[in-house]
Amino acid sequence: MNIKALTLIIFSLTSTNILAANHMMIIGGGGEPACVEGATSGKNARPNCEKTIFDAPMQNLGANLKNGNWNYQVAYNGGHAQSEQILRTDFPNPTKTNSAFTPDRYNQMIADYTAKILAGEIKSGDHLVIIINTHGAEETPDSKTHLIAASGGAMTNFNTGKGSTLVNLDALAGLTKLASDMGINMGVVDLSCHSGKTMSLKKLAPNACIVTSTGPKHYGFSGPSTFGASLLKNFKAGETLESAFLKARINDRDPAYPMISTDENEQIVAEIYSKITPYLYYYDPEADKLTKFMNENSSDMIMCKREHDFKKLFSSINQLQAAANGKKTGFNGEELKRLLTSYKATQDQILQEANRLGAGLTTKKEIIVKKIGPYKTNVKNPPTEFKLELSWETILSSKPDEIIANISKMLNQTKDPYEKASTLAAIEAWKEVKIKKQQMVSTYPEILTAKATIESMTKQIGNNFDTAAKIAIQEKKFYDELYKEKQSLNFNDPCRKITF
């Protein structure tokens, strides 16, 4: 451990008010397959269905809580016998009876902790840490954080969260902000897939520490040897949330991108995350981000940016390596560069073909506007334009002639001048769509089958989890070295004030 890190830990521990109380809200275990009577093999058969992938990290946490002085509430799982046993044996002294992780219980716990803060039962200087140990979905436009799986229903789509009962981590915003404003040492630890989106809570609650098991665009992993299991195992006397995070991260071997809401991490993420993102993707038919990436990132502009980003990434690696020259434990980025170069070449073959086929253009939008009128109407401020906003994909799969024929029939169904005028405008708009479709197919003759072609090419890579995992192992060393280089002695960082 370097002197800087040691100094930070010692200062954090000696600064802690030994009379402060520690509170923990623990939720998770959702989205896992239930037992099906009669099943003899697979995830719905016993004993597989009696546990969840989140159990090992829970056991690590339970062991540490037994040795510490934490007041905790647990809403975990529901319907898995071995998981429920873990609650009984490893979390024997909750302040409220352990329960399943249902949406109602989730809302109740948030209300409960909010009430405790307002009543002064949890006060300035106390710790309040929320642990989220379950499946998580990708970001959606209507959430600042993201949705996670509660009990009830197994997740079948690990991107959208479909199949499981979902609750929104946005519901933690009020509690997190309140705790932050009241000077409580607030921590939110989200171990779910796509958990990097939970970092957005930091904007509302600058005095909170947020830790996530991965970035917003990547899966997280759970099990005995994962980041989450290590992190919760590191919640021991002598550690801060930051030191526990750094120790868990350097030892993580999965293609995830754990994050923490310190200034150092923010700088690294701004410099590196988007550039290394594609190389942590891998093909897996059951949980696939690589195919979508290939189909959506092959336009000329994105390909140009990709080359630029790759050079910048190498420049960052080289700079760090140069700074480490001569040091005993100097960082060596050669293996990382070698692995990145090799995987980029594999991806480039598919991206170049996707570019040639026009696959990346299918998300491009066309906006067609036609004036409505003239017409007589008594309606005040009637619309004057008919607007169609369609993606290339929608245009290519539409049948403009059929649509025009159907709309033309509608013309005869109305005598209202405005409706007639707007229907005529719609027909003109669709005639333009027809021309655009013809131009698209003429410029990119294979665009109609491009997506299927790229899916097939990506599938041929096979399950290359190992490729992404090897890059991830080197990335962890790179991040760790970068973090140490940037590490300040800012003792007031919230992640250094949460101690175990």
Place this chain on the structure above:
Amino acid sequence: MKYLALLLLFPTLSFASMFTDCGEYTVKGVVRVGPANFAIIVNEKTQSESIINFPITESQKLGAYMDRSITAVVLLDKAFNGTVGLSEKIVSVTSRIPDPLNPKDTGFILTKKVDCKKI
């Protein structure tokens, strides 16, 4: 053109409990063309089939999705008994690939409440 007639809201109907609230709904269904407009059919060919009609101009937004499964956000701000209703506004519409494991994953989810307009 006359809009299709609205059915009165009967609180005792089983669907009424789904649609006592006016608001923006996320709707999963299929777009079909009728003589006067494009409409969204939810739970098509089942006993719980619902048809959402739109004014002719608004319904043109659905033209591109004719005979396709879609997810749409629509404003239902008039009493709707769950069988046939009228929406004045399509907020958004996108293609949807039906879940092969659950092809009947169609329906309504209220995403934003608004006051009902008096008829």
